[in-house]
Amino acid sequence: DGGITQSPKYLFRKEGQNVTLSCEQNLNHDAMYWYRQDPGQGLRLIYYSQIVNDFQKGDIAEGYSVSREKKESFPLTVTSAQKNPTAFYLCASARSVGSNEQYFGPGTRLTVT
Amino acid sequence: LAKTTQPISMDSYEGQEVNITCSHNNIATNDYITWYQQFPSQGPRFIIQGYKTKVTNEVASLFIPADRKSSTLSLPRVSLSDTAVYYCLVGGATGGGNKLTFGTGTQLKVEL
Numbered sequence: 001d002g003g004i005t006q007s008p009k010y011l012f013r014k015e016g017q018n019v020t021l022s023c024e025q026n027l028n029h030d031a032m033y034w035y036r037q038d039p040g041q042g043l044r045l046i047y048y049s050q051i052v053n054d055f056q057k058g059d060i061a062e063g064y065s066v067s068r069e070k071k072e073s074f075p076l077t078v079t080s081a082q083k084n085p086t087a088f089y090l091c092a093s094a095r096s097v098g099s100n101e102q103y104f105g106p107g108t109r110l111t112v113t
Numbered sequence: 114l115a116k117t118t119q120p121i122s123m124d125s126y127e128g129q130e131v132n133i134t135c136s137h138n139n140i141a142t143n144d145y146i147t148w149y150q151q152f153p154s155q156g157p158r159f160i161i162q163g164y165k166t167k168v169t170n171e172v173a174s175l176f177i178p179a180d181r182k183s184s185t186l187s188l189p190r191v192s193l194s195d196t197a198v199y200y201c202l203v204g205g206a207t208g209g210g211n212k213l214t215f216g217t218g219t220q221l222k223v224e225l
Contacts, residue, residue: 035215042200042215043157090156100147100204100213104156 003027006091006105013085013112021076021108023091031094032074033102036060036087043090049074078110085112117201122220131188133219135201138182146177146184149200151218157200161186188221196223 004025013019025032031050035043045058049068063082068074074093078085088109092102118136125131137146145164149157161168163175163184174187188195198218 040217042217044215045213088154092156100145100162100202101159102157102213104158107154107156109154 004091004093004103004105006089006108009106009108011108011110013110015112016080017112018080019078019085019110019112021078021089021091021110023074023076023105024072025074025093025103025105026072027093027095027103028071029093029095029103030071031096031099032068033092033094034058034064034066034074034076035090035092037090037107038087046076046089078112085110116214117203117216119199119201119216119219121217122222124222124224125191126224127192128190131191131195131221131223133186133188133199133201133221134183135186136183137201137203140181140203144181144203146175146181147202147204147213148173148175148186149202149215151198151200157215160199191221191223193223193225195221197221 007022033048034046037043044060046064047058047066049055052068052071055066055068065077088107090107091105094102147162148160150160151157161173161175163177165177168175176185198220200215200218202213204213
């Protein structure tokens with residue numbers, strides 16, 4: 001059953017802690033993305049990766065870090081430097097660099113108190 | 114990236130056809146127009162994509178006039194389950210796809 005998975009669905013952390021969100025895909029897609037969504041807002045791009053061992057900053061990369069050691073995996077770390085980390089985080093993948101058809105995971109809702 | 118403008122919200126009733134229009138006056142020559150649907154607490158889902166004229170699939174139709182400065186997503190005979198946020202995006206096949214820009218979208222509410 002092909003798809004993109006994110007875990008966990010809900011995550012709670014204390015302020016000042018780093019936290020890593022998981023994203024895995026078995027679609028054999030080259031491109032992967034991380035977005036953040038705040039209530040009533042659209043999605044904002046955090047980081048994206050076009051190929052293994054390569055990634056680029058999106059529009060709101062400050063306070064976040066990523067790695068792309070395997071084609072299937074693109075974990076996102078929310079660091080303590082992120083001022084407002086509480087949000088809904090969405091991971092997506094696409095067949096290629098230029099594809100506008102992205103496949104999204106179910107999302108992780110992170111709450112930091 | 115071309116900026117898009119779409120209505121904040123729309124209301125409809127079951128069985129009606131719904132048309133959501135998106136303006137993208139600054140669309141570039143190589144930009145495609147893509148529509149996504151998002152239910153609460155879920156990731157967006159690709160609906161349809163087009164470059165010009167009309168595209169139809171099992172879910173929706175996309176109408177694009179010759180000047181490509183706008184596009185209309187048409188949902189035939191909507192049901193309650195079509196209540197969702199609909200996003201219009203424009204991006205180029207050679208790079209725009211890397212940085213799709215999601216606006217606030219159009220909240221469609223379907224009632225009985």
